[in-house]
Amino acid sequence: MKKISYSLRIGFIGKKEFIEEIFIESLKRSAIESNISDDKYEFLILFDQIPIKMKIFITKTLENLIYNFEKIQNLDVIIFPLNLYEPTSLNTITKGLLEEFNETFSFQGLSILVGMDIGNLFNGSASKNFKISRYQLEKITKDLKLIYCFELTNKNSDINEIYNTIFNEFKIRFQYSSPELFEAAKEYGNYLIKLKFI
Numbered sequence: 001m002k003k004i005s006y007s008l009r010i011g012f013i014g015k016k017e018f019i020e021e022i023f024i025e026s027l028k029r030s031a032i033e034s035n036i037s038d039d040k041y042e043f044l045i046l047f048d049q050i051p052i053k054m055k056i057f058i059t060k061t062l063e064n065l066i067y068n069f070e071k072i073q074n075l076d077v078i079i080f081p082l083n084l085y086e087p088t089s090l091n092t093i094t095k096g097l098l099e100e101f102n103e104t105f106s107f108q109g110l111s112i113l114v115g116m117d118i119g120n121l122f123n124g125s126a127s128k129n130f131k132i133s134r135y136q137l138e139k140i141t142k143d144l145k146l147i148y149c150f151e152l153t154n155k156n157s158d159i160n161e162i163y164n165t166i167f168n169e170f171k172i173r174f175q176y177s178s179p180e181l182f183e184a185a186k187e188y189g190n191y192l193i194k195l196k197f198i
Contacts, residue, residue: 004185005044005051006174010077010166011065012058013092018116019058019081022152026159027054032192047167049189050174050182062097069105076109077166081152084115084132090140098144110169111146113137114162117153 012019028034033044041056057072059065082089115137134151141149152158175182
């Protein structure tokens with residue numbers, strides 16, 4: 001049997017500790033295989049019977065991503081997780097930088113803004129500090145011409161919604177671009193499911 005899977009490369013731009021604690025931990029829990037070292041995050045997951053091999057890259061700023069793009073190459077998704085209680089974090093993403101990134105690297109993937117309610121996620125209680133509203137988050141997403149906008153308040157259900165949206169989008173692309181490979185990948189996925197339950 002051919003081990004056919006879909007390859008997905010995701011770049012996260014933001015604070016490494018939050019990204020590891022929330023996004024990477026979620027993948028570790030659901031992955032069939034994982035390979036994690038200093039700055040290397042690789043996972044094999046199953047989504048609707050389709051095996052997806054993921055590589056995750058984390059950089060602090062979009063500039064870092066642009067300068068290190070030769071090492072990364074061909075991202076399918078970029079995600080901007082922002083602390084809703086730190087309005088200054090919005091300054092790290094500018095329209096000009098995004099346009100430079102899109103033009104320089106011909107980026108045709110998904111771009112996602114994720115507003116994280118850090119107080120809720122880590123302490124289980126809402127902060128009394130100023131918070132970026134859902135309306136502001138949606139406006140920023142539109143102004144920056146990003147594709148998706150999410151508000152993250154729950155580590156499980158909200159994070160699953162984000163990943164399911166990404167995986168579903170690429171599953172559909174895979175299915176229509178390579179129907180034969182898609183069916184072969186599904187067959188391999190069914191084999192992995194059987195192995196999991198033996």
